[in-house]
Structures are given as C-alpha cells and as structure tokens.
Amino acid sequence: MLQLAQGAGARQPEAPGNQLFLLMDWARMAARMFGSSRSSSRTNPAVQNAF
Numbered sequence: 001m002l003q004l005a006q007g008a009g010a011r012q013p014e015a016p017g018n019q020l021f022l023l024m025d026w027a028r029m030a031a032r033m034f035g036s037s038r039s040s041s042r043t044n045p046a047v048q049n050a051f
Helices: 002-007 015-034 036-050
Strands: none
Touching: 002 015
C-alpha cells in the first residue's frame, strides 16, 4: 500500500495504509460486538466516511 501511494505521488503516502488498517480493525471489533450479520450494515457508513 505504501509503495502504491508513493508511486501515485501522495503527499502522505503512509496515510491510506493507516486508514485502511483502522477501518479493518473497527470492522473486526464491530463484528465481535454486534455479530457478523449486523456488522456489515454498521461498517458501510464508516467506509463511506473514510473515502
């Protein structure tokens, strides 16, 4: 991810990878707290806000 962002000329090439990691971590915790069947409906707004 870092190399891809660097190749694209990103000003902060580490940011997309960090954001993706946080999003994935949040989704994993949501699945544990709310159950995997409900986590996708709660994850969707987070995905929309991240990008």
